[in-house]
Amino acid sequence: MSTLVSLDITDGIARVCMRRPEARNALSRDLITQLRSTIEALQSRADVRVVILEGDGKSFCAGMDLKAVATDPVAMGDMLRALAETSLAIRKLPIPTIAKVQGAAIGGGCGLMVVCDFGVTHPEAKVGYPEVDLGICPAVVAPWLVKKIGAGPARAMLLLGGTMSGAEGYAKGIASHCVPLDQLESATMALATGLAKGGPLAIRETKRWLSVLDGSNDDAAIREAAEISARIIQGGEAQERLAKLWRS
Amino acid sequence: MDRLISHEVLDDGALHRITLRDDTRRNALSQAMFDDLDAALAAVTTAVARRQAASCVLLSATGRAFCSGFDLGACVADPSMMGSFLQRLSAAVRCLRSLPCPVVAAVQGPALAGGCALVTACDVVIAGPAARFAYPVHRIGLSPAISLPTLRGHTGGGARTVALEPEPLDAAAARAQGLVHEIVDDPTALDARALAVSRQLLSKGPQAMASIKRWMNAHDGSCDLAALDATLAASVATGSSDESSAMLAATWAAMQKPR
Numbered sequence A: 001m002s003t004l005v006s007l008d009i010t011d012g013i014a015r016v017c018m019r020r021p022e023a024r025n026a027l028s029r030d031l032i033t034q035l036r037s038t039i040e041a042l043q044s045r046a047d048v049r050v051v052i053l054e055g056d057g058k059s060f061c062a063g064m065d066l067k068a069v070a071t072d073p074v075a076m077g078d079m080l081r082a083l084a085e086t087s088l089a090i091r092k093l094p095i096p097t098i099a100k101v102q103g104a105a106i107g108g109g110c111g112l113m114v115v116c117d118f119g120v121t122h123p124e125a126k127v128g129y130p131e132v133d134l135g136i137c138p139a140v141v142a143p144w145l146v147k148k149i150g151a152g153p154a155r156a157m158l159l160l161g162g163t164m165s166g167a168e169g170y171a172k173g174i175a176s177h178c179v180p181l182d183q184l185e186s187a188t189m190a191l192a193t194g195l196a197k198g199g200p201l202a203i204r205e206t207k208r209w210l211s212v213l214d215g216s217n218d219d220a221a222i223r224e225a226a227e228i229s230a231r232i233i234q235g236g237e238a239q240e241r242l243a244k245l246w247r248s
Numbered sequence B: 001m002d003r004l005i006s007h008e009v010l011d012d013g014a015l016h017r018i019t020l021r022d023d024t025r026r027n028a029l030s031q032a033m034f035d036d037l038d039a040a041l042a043a044v045t046t047a048v049a050r051r052q053a054a055s056c057v058l059l060s061a062t063g064r065a066f067c068s069g070f071d072l073g074a075c076v077a078d079p080s081m082m083g084s085f086l087q088r089l090s091a092a093v094r095c096l097r098s099l100p101c102p103v104v105a106a107v108q109g110p111a112l113a114g115g116c117a118l119v120t121a122c123d124v125v126i127a128g129p130a131a132r133f134a135y136p137v138h139r140i141g142l143s144p145a146i147s148l149p150t151l152r153g154h155t156g157g158g159a160r161t162v163a164l165e166p167e168p169l170d171a172a173a174a175r176a177q178g179l180v181h182e183i184v185d186d187p188t189a190l191d192a193r194a195l196a197v198s199r200q201l202l203s204k205g206p207q208a209m210a211s212i213k214r215w216m217n218a219h220d221g222s223c224d225l226a227a228l229d230a231t232l233a234a235s236v237a238t239g240s241s242d243e244s245s246a247m248l249a250a251t252w253a254a255m256q257k258p259r
Helices: A028-044 A074-090 A108-114 A142-149 A152-161 A166-170 A181-196 A200-214 A219-233 A236-247 B032-052 B072-077 B081-098 B113-121 B144-164 B171-177 B187-202 B206-220 B225-239 B242-256
Strands: A005-010 A012-016 A050-055 A097-101 A105-106 A117-120 A126-128 B004-009 B015-020 B058-061 B102-106 B110-111 B125-126 B132-133
Touching: A005 A028, A005 A117, A005 A236, A012 A028, A012 A181, A028 A074, A074 A108, A074 A219, A097 A108, A097 A181, A097 B015, A108 A117, A108 A126, A108 A142, A117 A181, A126 A166, A142 A152, A142 B144, A152 B081, A200 B225, A200 B242, A219 A236, A219 B015, B004 B032, B015 B032, B015 B187, B032 B081, B058 B187, B058 B206, B072 B081, B081 B113, B081 B144, B081 B206, B102 B113, B102 B187, B110 B113, B113 B132, B113 B144, B113 B242, B125 B171, B125 B187, B144 B206, B144 B225, B225 B242
Parallel strands: A012 A050, A050 A097, A097 A117, A105 A126, B015 B058, B058 B102, B102 B125, B110 B132
Antiparallel strands: A005 A012, B004 B015
């Protein structure tokens, strides 16, 4: 299996990079499996103070690579379960997490940004949850969005589908920082460097209580969401819409 | 000794104005400041409980900062002080949150750490252009867990960003997160606007105000005593750790160097 996720640790800052630039880092089964294991391996690394999640090339992440498993709805369900587990692993990290988002963060890719503590993007980026346009149910990413921006705004965003600019995503609270594209790296590193100066025990406690208070520890709800999404994606409506999309 | 806090009773007993005025220490929460704050809050609590008509509290400050957080020098000199300050901060936050009348904050400058926690205890936050909000306490090994229940009451999920963010939020960013409700662009107009908002609140039905505040507190968990106890304990635990002692000493030493 080729390396689809790289890990670099320098001065306590771990950079987890999705490396499928030719597919805008769409989440293939292999990529998401590697992402999950890379993140899980960071749980016990005492030398890591901050995690930056990023994507190689022009885009952060174009979402689930469903086309690759077009004839295999069961595989689609497995990928949704893997996305759910990956999001849980990111949320459970006892250190701050930053998504560095250039280009696109769509669907599951937007979900990865939102589950991180911080999302740094640029005004022209394309972000959002167009799942319902494809007949797919964004159940796995929904809880993280609700926790970030509140139930009312999340309801409108998920039901309306489509995408929005990075500037709009920032205004709606799904990204925490929005800077010009040429400052994306420096702004991300400035944030990471500042966060890395925090006392690890103190940060761990803060993150623990944030998750207790916002209900992030409800693993069962996320796993149930994956089953809901898996059921919908295996259904006729989703399969019909996806087939039509891929023919076009 | 001059008091570090003034407590003025205005509008025939309806409006309590509490003002932090220790500019030499940027309104740091020192033992003396907490003593004055405790006294003012006790007086307000009694007066509001006795009063048949509407009440309102306006929390404000004079000088360069709204409140720069704990008196770190005292924490360095006496390691037991951090726990004591956290207990007293928690008590002040609970008192402001559970008052049966609205509490307005007029934030003219930086509200940092414990100062920001005091702001989160208020119901309506009005900020001037120089207002800043931050919890730069991870750098002294202290978790701002103590402030999370009330911060979440204002910001919801944004608390994750606000609590962890190493750089201060300006008034506009704090408004985007929901912590600030109104920005007054002219710093000289902040005071008048905060008084006007307080008087507007005084025009409402006092029983309805007490009732809706109690209901909102129950709904957003910002006055959930179990959560407030647990998050206080988490902050005390981090504040009394070896990690915190070392980081606080290093930070304090760096602060003493002439700039």
